Amino acid sequence: MHKIAIVVYPKFSLLDLSCMTEVFNSVNRNSPKYSVSIYSSEGGKCVSEDGLSIYTLSLQNNVSLNSYQTIIVMGGVGYEKASQDKTLIDRISSLNKNIRIVAICSGIFLLAYAGILRNKTVTTHWTCMPQFKKKFPKINISDKSLYIHDGNILSSAGGISGIDLAIYIVKYDFGKILADKTAKHLIILSDELNTSTNKSLSYINLKNSRFQKLLKLFHENLNITYSVEHLADTCHMSLRNFNRQFKKEFGVTPKKYLEIIRIEKSKELFNQNKHLSLEQVAYKCGFASSISFSRAFKRNMNITPKLYLQTL
Incomplete structure (x- = not known):
């Protein structure tokens, strides 16, 4: 069983969360392969930017995430305040280097503040690009892909691109056959249309x-x-x-x-x-x-x- 820990914070994006969990849940309908736990700094109820709440486990009392194989940090309008949460940043910065760390949309800011993006190329939502470049000029950020896999770091451009990244993760973990089957169940394209020419409402794609x-x-x-x-x-x-x-x-x-x-x-x-x-x-x-x-x-x-x- 592949163990995944998802990290959220107040005003996280419910869309980002559901894009990932729906793919993993779809995989598990056939044969349980992913175990997903959701954490926040304080634990308990965590309210999304849409006003809906989920129950989370706590990261307090020196809880470690190093027993998980994949850590996924959500995006959302609350990312700036979350970036100042010492507990969140400490837990991310203390992750073992062999753990796969995924950032969805503006979640990439938390990874940057945790200091784990040295010599990595990442991406984020087009609206966050200028701010990220200003705050972290030494980190290479690209707008050429819906998602980027660089070493143990994966990042996505936000919106529904989280689904593309989740399908890619399934393919990476368990092969193309299961990834295609999962994509078919969710009625999405499984072949990696991972380019800036994808049909999208994002402004960065208008040039094409x-x-x-x-x-x-x-x-x-x-x-x-x-x-x-x-x-x-x-x-x-x-x-x-x-x-x-x-x-x-x-x-x-x-x-x-x-x-x-x-x-x-x-x-x-x-x-x-x-x-x-x-x-x-x-x-x-x-x-x-x-x-x-x-x-x-x-x-x-x-x-x-x-x-x-x-x-x-």
């Missing part, structure tokens, strides 16, 4: 898209209302062909794409200033009203903006 200028316009002018007809004209395409090609490229409609990045922007604004009104955030993110914004937020996050604010 046929819709480059259009998507750049989206990200830089979220407060503008766009009609699909206007977008099709901008791309010199018929409305029918534009919708078909856009969905083929990104897996969602143009309308849904805009909604997703607007919700992501709203979360960023809330995290920067939780005293902003719903009306202010709705306007800045291009929603017609606070009501339409709240409905879209609930539709995408399964939580209302007001409840989300209570978790900050």
